[in-house]
Amino acid sequence: MTRSLHTRTTWTPRSTETAVHALLRAIVEPGFFADGAVQTAAALGGVVAVVAGLIGVFTVIRSQAFAGHALSDIGSAGGSSAYLVGLAPLWGFVGISVLAAAAMERIGVQRARGRDVATGIVLGVGFALASLFLYLGMTYHNGSGEIPTILFGSVFTLSAAELPLVIGLGAVALLVALTLYRPLLLASVSPELAAARGVRVRLVGAAYLLALAITVALCDLTIGAILSTALLVGPAAAALRLTSRPHRAALLAAAISLACTWLGLLLAWDSFYWPPLRHGWPVSFFIVTLVLIVYLAAGALARGRRLRG
Amino acid sequence: MSDQPLTTLAQSAPVSAGCGGGEENVLELAGVTVELGGRRILDDVAFSLRAGELTGLIGSNGAGKTTLIRVILGLLAPTAGSVTVSGPDARHSVGYVPQKFMLDPDLPVRARDLVALGIDGHRLGVPRPSRERRERVERMLDAVGAGKFADARIGRLSGGEQQRVLIAHALINQPRLLLLDEPLANLDLRSAREVVDLLARIAREQRIAVMISAHEMNALLPVMDRVVYLADGRAACGRAEDVVRADVLSRLYGHRVEVIHAAGRVLVVAGEGDDAEPSHPHHLDPEEH
Numbered sequence: 041m042t043r044s045l046h047t048r049t050t051w052t053p054r055s056t057e058t059a060v061h062a063l064l065r066a067i068v069e070p071g072f073f074a075d076g077a078v079q080t081a082a083a084l085g086g087v088v089a090v091v092a093g094l095i096g097v098f099t100v101i102r103s104q105a106f107a108g109h110a111l112s113d114i115g116s117a118g119g120s121s122a123y124l125v126g127l128a129p130l131w132g133f134v135g136i137s138v139l140a141a142a143a144m145e146r147i148g149v150q151r152a153r154g155r156d157v158a159t160g161i162v163l164g165v166g167f168a169l170a171s172l173f174l175y176l177g178m179t180y181h182n183g184s185g186e187i188p189t190i191l192f193g194s195v196f197t198l199s200a201a202e203l204p205l206v207i208g209l210g211a212v213a214l215l216v217a218l219t220l221y222r223p224l225l226l227a228s229v230s231p232e233l234a235a236a237r238g239v240r241v242r243l244v245g246a247a248y249l250l251a252l253a254i255t256v257a258l259c260d261l262t263i264g265a266i267l268s269t270a271l272l273v274g275p276a277a278a279a280l281r282l283t284s285r286p287h288r289a290a291l292l293a294a295a296i297s298l299a300c301t302w303l304g305l306l307l308a309w310d311s312f313y314w315p316p317l318r319h320g321w322p323v324s325f326f327i328v329t330l331v332l333i334v335y336l337a338a339g340a341l342a343r344g345r346r347l348r349g
Numbered sequence: 350m351s352d353q354p355l356t357t358l359a360q361s362a363p364v365s366a367g368c369g370g371g372e373e374n375v376l377e378l379a380g381v382t383v384e385l386g387g388r389r390i391l392d393d394v395a396f397s398l399r400a401g402e403l404t405g406l407i408g409s410n411g412a413g414k415t416t417l418i419r420v421i422l423g424l425l426a427p428t429a430g431s432v433t434v435s436g437p438d439a440r441h442s443v444g445y446v447p448q449k450f451m452l453d454p455d456l457p458v459r460a461r462d463l464v465a466l467g468i469d470g471h472r473l474g475v476p477r478p479s480r481e482r483r484e485r486v487e488r489m490l491d492a493v494g495a496g497k498f499a500d501a502r503i504g505r506l507s508g509g510e511q512q513r514v515l516i517a518h519a520l521i522n523q524p525r526l527l528l529l530d531e532p533l534a535n536l537d538l539r540s541a542r543e544v545v546d547l548l549a550r551i552a553r554e555q556r557i558a559v560m561i562s563a564h565e566m567n568a569l570l571p572v573m574d575r576v577v578y579l580a581d582g583r584a585a586c587g588r589a590e591d592v593v594r595a596d597v598l599s600r601l602y603g604h605r606v607e608v609i610h611a612a613g614r615v616l617v618v619a620g621e622g623d624d625a626e627p628s629h630p631h632h633l634d635p636e637e638h
Contacts, residue, residue, distance in 0.1 A: 101456060219473050226470035229458055229503070232447040233518075236422045237471040280457050284502045287475070289457045 072309050081195040081305055081323070084206055088258045089271065089301040091210040093294030095217055095255040096276030097286065098248060101228045107144065107249070109269040110159045111256040114140040114166025116265035118257070119190035120173035124180065129190060130202060133257035133265070134209060140166060141253035145246045170265075193264030193324045195305070206261070209254050216251040220244050225286055262301075263324040271297060274331035278338035300330040373400040374435060375442075375525045375558040376421065381430035383416055383582075390416045391427070392582040398526060398558040403549050405569040405589075406562040408579030414562040415448065417579065418530050436525050444519030446529040452511065454504035460514045461486050461499045467518035485521065493517045493547060509540030513547070520551065527551070527559045533568055541568050548572070566593070567614045593617070 072078055099108050115133045122132025140162050147158035174190070189197065217224070223244045227234040231241045259268030279292035304327035311321040376398040383391040390413050398404055408414050419425040421432055422445055436442040458466075464486045465476065476482075490496045495513040498506055503514055512532050519527055529548070533541040545561075549572035552559040563569055566576065570589060577586040578593065580601045585592050592598075593615055598606045605620030 097457075101453075103453075218475055221475045222466060222470050222472055225458065225462075226466050229452070229456065229463060229466070230447060230450050232450065233445070233515075234470070235424055236443075236445040236447070237441075239471050280455060284457050284459050284500075286457050286462065 067310070068306060072306065075309075076200075077196045078305065078309060080198055080200045080203070082302060083200070083203055084198050085195050085262050085301040085305060085327075086298055087203075087206055087210050088262045089275075089297040090294045091213055091255055092259050092271045093275045093279075093292075093297035094290045095213055095251055096272040096274075096297070097279065097290045097293050098217060098224060098228070099252060099272060100276045100280055101225075101286070102248070104249075104252065105269065105273045106156065107159050108252055108256055108272050110144070110163035110166070111137045111140055111253050112260055112265050112268040112272075113163050113170075115257055115260040115268070116191055117166045117169035117173060119260060119265060120170050120177055123190060124173050124177040128202065130205060130257065130261050133260040134254060136166070137253035137257040137260075138250065141249045145249055189264075190260075191264050191266050192322060193260070193262055193267065195262045195323050196308070198261070202261075206258060209258060213251040213254040213258075216247055220247055224248055263327055267324045267328050270328040270331050271301070274328070274335050275300065278331075278335040281335075281338040281342040296331075296334050300327050300334060304330055374398070375400050376435070376560075377431075377433040378421070379431050379433075381417075381420060381427045381432060383413075383420060383425065384428045385416075390582050391420070391584075393430070394579075394582075394584040395430075396577050396584060396586040398560060400525065400558055401552055401556045402574040403552045403559045403561070403569075403572055405566055405573040405576045406560055406579065407566045407569075407576055408562075408564065410564055412579040413582045414564075414579055415530055418445075418528055418562060421526075421528060434526065441522055442525045444522070444524035444527040446512070446515045446519050446527075446532055448530040449508070449535050452504035454502065456502060456504045458503055459500050460495055460503055460506065460510075460517075461490060463503050463514055464489055464495075464517045464521055467521040489517045489521045490514075493520070494543075507540070508535050509537070509544060512536065512540075512544050516544075516547070516551075520555075523555075523557075525557055527557055529559070529561045531562055531564070533561075533563055533565075538568075545569060545572055570615065595620070 096108075099105055115137050118132035118134070118136025119129040120132070121136070122129045143162050144158045147161065223234060223239040226237070227239060227241050227244055234244075235241050255272060256268055259271045262268075263271055275296035276289070276293040278296055279289045283289050283292060304323055307326040307330075308321060308323040311326075312319070314321060374397045378397065379395050381391055381394040382389065394413075394417065406414050406417065416425065420427050421434075422443060423432075434442050465482065467489075468482065468485070469476065487496070487499075490499045493513045493516050495510065495517055498510055503511060506514065516527075516529070516532075519529075527548075532544055532548075536544065545568055548559050548561060551557065560577075561569060566573070566589075573589055575587060576589045576592050577584050578598065578601065580598070581603070583601055585597055585601045593608055595606060595608045598608065598617060599620065607618050607620045609616040609618060
């Protein structure tokens with residue numbers, strides 16, 4: 041990790057330092073904002089967080105959290121196969137997620153029950169492939185460091201060179217969601233109602249699944265294939281507890297997701313001197329924990345509001 | 350979904366007596382026959398609907414009501430016959446309220462959002478909010494008496510309230526025909542009464558044809574101008590007093606039925622001395638076609 045190369049500068053209080061500065065310094069370990077790896081992580085993580093929040097709202101509305109989770113688990117097969125052949129994991133994540141989304145659509149996303157079964161089947165195959173590729177990769181490349189990176193993410197190790205691709209993919213996902221906004225919302229209320237108005241419900245669903253697959257792949261990259269659903273669904277679910285307007289929910293989810301990601305990065309940076317190993321805690325742990333806290337707080341807030349009003 | 354045009358010109362058949370011929374025909378069905386999987390769901394159905402009139406589409410569950418509605422909506426192509434909706438833009442001349450469906454109470458869509466989706470929910474892109482649009486939604490909500498719960502999530506409204514919102518959603522684009530599939534099912538008597546009165550008022554005041562499907566006609570009797578009575582895929586139509594008669598319905602069912610008038614209500618029951626199955630047209634099946 042980049043952080044291990046970093047030496048901590050000793051800090052001596054000067055008379056010009058105010059109490060606020062001192063407090064800030066206690067929270068933000070020195071070097072946080074100057075470090076290149078942090079800047080890259082903040083940029084990549086930020087873009088992914090915003091996309092995940094916006095797309096995630098529709099995932100929750102359409103009850104496709106399970107599909108999102110399946111796509112991310114399958115993503116681990118993509119990440120590991122890319123590792124095996126020496127490609128950047130993102131290509132593997134995107135390629136396999138989109139393929140899996142197409143397979144899920146083919147098997148039968150149009151029926152609610154078929155959707156669950158189709159998802160479950162594709163998910164199992166994905167994990168089986170992941171275990172094979174990771175095993176082969178470990179054997180060929182003589183290492184095991186990539187496994188936790190693919191499964192649990194490691195945003196500090198990402199390179200700035202990935203930023204254009206991440207932004208491009210995020211833009212594609214957002215463009216699909218924005219284009220389909222109204223028919224997607226109408227079909228989420230009632231496919232019957234949408235069909236009667238001439239909406240091609242299945243086509244809209246398939247296009248949305250594509251946006252979901254891309255988003256999941258991006259989350260795989262930053263917080264890992266196993267945890268990516270948390271970033272996709274958590275902020276959206278929290279936002280939906282707080283507002284009954286779809287576009288507000290989307291914006292709020294993006295804000296929550298971004299805040300959790302950046303705060304998670306900060307805590308991970310701080311945790312470098314924390315016990316037991318004094319070698320830093322995983323960023324993904326912090327991000328997902330923060331998402332959970334926000335989700336629970338949103339629930340409490342919504343309950344309180346209902347009781348009062 | 351199928352994408353055939355709503356107006357199909359296949360073959361024409363004579364319109365059955367008592368059900369057509371007006372100058373203000375909004376919808377015309379001629380010889381509509383639907384076969385699905387070798388089964389004949391609709392058999393030579395012909396009738397027309399006039400502007401300003403409320404028509405009851407009456408039949409037991411499985412008689413073909415929902416299939417007929419799907420044909421009119423253009424979601425299902427008839428095996429034979431033609432469906433003609435007058436007006437330039439057939440698809441958007443028909444407002445539709447589907448059969449009761451489960452709404453997630455957490456769905457972040459308020460009553461007013463669903464009504465706004467009635468304007469342009471089928472279009473791509475995000476809606477552009479404007480004062481004119483807001484006021485139009487507001488007027489529509491008030492017109493159906495849904496102003497009080499305009500800001501509530503639709504999944505948290507009662508059945509009667511949801512019906513009002515769905516009617517507003519279907520009406521906001523000023524269709525010439527409003528189709529409602531079993532809007533009174535699952536409503537308590539008072540809500541059903543209110544919804545029926547609302548629909549009758551809409552038909553008269555806005556001069557649109559309203560067609561309400563129901564397996565139970567009594568709630569509709571006071572306001573229904575005409576009835577399309579479906580039994581085993583065949584239809585009889587006309588004024589209620591001309592159709593809901595023992596001789597007409599016996600011919601339709603193909604076995605003897607009695608029509609009993611009691612306490613201002615009408616009951617259709619299988620007649621005596623008939624070995625046909627004891628089909629009570631109004632009994633409740635969980636399955637609807």
